[in-house]
Amino acid sequence: FPRTNRILIICAGGIAGCDRPQSTLNPAGKEAAQILELFWWMTGGAVVIWLIMIALALYAIWLQPGAHDVKQTRRWIIGGGVVFPTVVLSVLLVFGLRMLPPLVAKAPEGSMQVEVKGLQWWWRVRYPPAADSNERAVELANEIRLPVNEPVQFLLDSEDVLHSFWIPALGGKVDMFPGRRTRLALTPTRTGTFRGVCAEYCGDAHAQMNFDVTVMERADFDAWLREQSQPATSPIDEAANRGSELFVSRGCGACHTVRGTEARGTVGPDLTHVGSRSSIGAGILKNQPDMFHRWLEETDAVKPGVLMPSFHMLPEEERMALAAYLEQLE
Ligand code: CUA
Known part of the structure; x- marks a missing residue:
């Protein structure tokens, strides 16, 4: 292919990926939308700074040949090398830190809890019973279902090595440690099936440690959980x-x-x-x-x-x- 075609193909591939169930650019949850907002601010800021830097470099190369004004050089170094990055990085830090608490905070009291354990190379998923019920926890694997528009509290840990729990379209990611519980609060905002992955290298089949997250209407979710809580059906044939x-x-x-x-x-x-x-x-x-x-x-x-x-x-x-x-x- 000619060079421009190759570039177009690469761009098309990237844009096509935006709509996939694993894309952070098509958020399906409140937290993922916040992360995407941060991403666009960072990207926009980086583009502006890049343009300024390139403009200054061109100015230095073409318009100031042989200029050796020591005072002016010092001003550029202090302004462009110390003050400017300090201000920009401080603003970005405050902006990022302001977003951090909602992203790692606990879900509101009484939110649904889901316990997920990472294992080489699969996911143990447990839905504990509500505090006031005498039902038993429901255990399954490699699949999570959630009711739409309700906050959910994930309680995460590992049974062997480090893993990391990430559902790009909903939010995350949070590391999973053996012997230490971490938390993640998510609020899915639209129904659909999204893909979750392990985001921490954990051995041979790290790349084959995935799960599906299906976000459903509350009534469908309740029916599903009720079915999952039943013992296995008798063999049909x-x-x-x-x-x-x-x-x-x-x-x-x-x-x-x-x-x-x-x-x-x-x-x-x-x-x-x-x-x-x-x-x-x-x-x-x-x-x-x-x-x-x-x-x-x-x-x-x-x-x-x-x-x-x-x-x-x-x-x-x-x-x-x-x-x-x-x-x-x-
Ligand atoms: Cu588990 Cu990578």
């Missing part, structure tokens, strides 16, 4: 039934929980309603027929370094039955 037996006999239940069955492991993700999630393997494979089978067959190829062993040694028929079982856990 012969294949799924065989899969449910294999799930226990082949040891899957040592690491995974399927509520309402003998599988009570807690090392890996809770799979009680895995069939209802939008993706499997923490945002890596779309939840489509065949993908559970692919995950079981080539786990370590799909996600290098993953702790779950690949089950390629099982007969094809057994893997198919396990996949059928997982798929219908909705």
Whole structure:
């Protein structure tokens, strides 16, 4: 391609990215909108300063050849090298600090809480029950759903190494530490599905540690959470039934929980309603027929370094039955 075309293609790619579910330039939350405002002020300020500097450089090169007025030079150095940056940086600092408290503050008392733990390389998500109810917490993995226009308090930590919780379209990002809880308050302002990522390098599959955040109307959210709180449904057909037996006999239940069955492991993700999630393997494979089978067959190829062993040694028929079982856990 000629050079201008190449530049156009790069720009088009960048602009097209603005509308994607992971874009900070298309905010879907109050905090992300504030961060975007800060970004535009910083960008605007940087452009103005750059233009001034370039103008001064051109002035020095072309209009003042051989000028050696010591007094004037000193004025330029003190004005342009000390006073100007001190004023500009101070203004930007105050502007940024003024925004900081709302971005890291606690959500208002009584806001919904969601606990998220980072693990190599997936997310454990827990919805604790409301303070006055005797219901149990709802646990799932790699998927978060939120009611629109309501503040939510995230309580974050890690079970192994450092991770960082970031939903670019909603706000963030906040580091997750083992043994220390951090907080993040977000208020989604429109419905839709957005992508969350781990923003701290945490090992082999760091780039494959993602999650979906679906923002819904309150009534839809309540219905979803009620469904998630139920134990797993019984297998719907012969294949799924065989899969449910294999799930226990082949040891899957040592690491995974399927509520309402003998599988009570807690090392890996809770799979009680895995069939209802939008993706499997923490945002890596779309939840489509065949993908559970692919995950079981080539786990370590799909996600290098993953702790779950690949089950390629099982007969094809057994893997198919396990996949059928997982798929219908909705
Ligand atoms: Cu977890 Cu990077």
